[in-house]
Amino acid sequence: MLDYASLAAVAAVVREGSFERAAEHLGVTPSAVSQRVRGLEERLGVILVVRGQPCTATGQGQALCAHHDRVQLLEADLSPVLSQATTTARPPLRIAVNADSLATWFAQAAAAFSTANGHLLELTLEDEGRTADRLRSGEVLAVVTSDPTPVPGCKTVALGALRYAACASPAFVAEHFADGIHEASLARAPFMRFDPHDRLQARWALEACGTTLSGPSHRLPSTHAFLDFALAGAGWGMHPVSLAAPHLASGALVELAPCRRIDVSLYWTVTRLHASALRSLTDAVRRVAAATLVPARNGQALG
Incomplete structure (x- = not known):
């Protein structure tokens, strides 16, 4: 089972191009983003993000980012039947x-x-x-x-x-x-x-x-x-x-x-x-x- 908080961190780093901007997007610290990305990489045994200026995804990282986007879209369709507390932002x-x-x-x-x-x-x-x-x-x-x-x-x-x-x-x-x-x-x-x-x-x-x-x-x-x-x-x-x-x-x-x-x-x-x-x-x-x-x-x- 994937850790979707960590997967969201990977997707944010790839989309925003840096850990700092990903942290701003997610409303957490850059250290928290780094820990989530590193933790997911260690659990899966693969590198997901190539650190650089900008940061980019590896092949495995790109596949997981695509999966993250699809899950977000499907969850957004549940918003009308869920309470306000559990609705998902539209990606x-x-x-x-x-x-x-x-x-x-x-x-x-x-x-x-x-x-x-x-x-x-x-x-x-x-x-x-x-x-x-x-x-x-x-x-x-x-x-x-x-x-x-x-x-x-x-x-x-x-x-x-x-x-x-x-x-x-x-x-x-x-x-x-x-x-x-x-x-x-x-x-x-x-x-x-x-x-x-x-x-x-x-x-x-x-x-x-x-x-x-x-x-x-x-x-x-x-x-x-x-x-x-x-x-x-x-x-x-x-x-x-x-x-x-x-x-x-x-x-x-x-x-x-x-x-x-x-x-x-x-x-x-x-x-x-x-x-x-x-x-x-x-x-x-x-x-x-x-x-x-x-x-x-x-x-x-x-x-």
């Missing part, structure tokens, strides 16, 4: 989402859920092709992902697609693409990418021009920085159409090839935990996605 839901979804539609779903249910959210930003890895590791309870591959113990639902356009400022296009969009001009023109895993610009170059993308690139881990750099004439990149539309209408941005937009299919993958908070969050995500994304071919559960 934050840990979700991984890509930056473009957060900037365009996910915030609306998250706000609607949090306002209606009183739960807080703890969001991790990750490339849409890699968010599912966060779920497999137990770091989060649900993800927005472009990967429809089933995750054991989870349900995947098609949400729709986020549509992108290749955009740049008129001055940038005049300077770098005066003779058209082709392999040589793409090799010279600076472009933007979110991180080393961002292949969206390369996908567009291949589909629109049949060429690989080898030009110089800015690395900008921010959806709004992408837009700001494009407006400033620093490079071209793929932008969610919903964000770029006002600037395209005003002429501040132009599309490199207006008929060559790209759709990125998105999915909601959530652990199969019978917790009302996860069901409510899933409902909010599906409702907002249906109203804002390009309709998916189907919306049924995939796994």
